[in-house]
Amino acid sequence: MKVKAFLDTNILLDLIQIGRPCAPYSREIMQSVYDGDMEAVITTQSIIDTSYTAQKAGITQSFLDTVKLWCTYVNVDPVDAFDVRFAIKDYTGDFEDDAQYYRALDACCDVIVTSDESFRKKYNGKNEHLKLMSPQEFVSKMKPAAKQS
Secondary structure, rough: OOOOOOEEEHHHHHHHOOOOOOOHHHHHHHHHHHOOOOOEEEHHHHHOOOHHHHHHOOHHHHHHHHHHHHHHHHHHOOOOOHHHHHHHOOOOOOHHHHHHHHHHHHOOOOOEEEEOOOHHHHOOOOOOOOOOEEEEHHHHHOOOHHHOO
């Protein structure tokens, strides 16, 4: 069975911006998606947030080319009313993280990959079926398992 990973917004930022600390790991994760070794989910909100950063950095065309690729290989889910309701109910101080967490749960993901340490600390262990890992942790622990399936 293939690993199904939810990729947080910062993973998408790693893919369009050179020099971010987790960029090599995020690229390795995305290569596994492109190779069909694993399944990935991102949200429409993450794409919109990433587009804002790309525009500010002057890399809009590169971003658009990358989004076309993502939309070919990655499940792109909207944050829906379910996610918003639960994010309100369980508000932790970061509404975006809360909504992303519930989208990942609803999408039946195995893991959320994020370089946001506070996101990982806040939600790791909350649900026994959904782990939170940094890109580096994911590459070292999950990618080999994805290749074996």
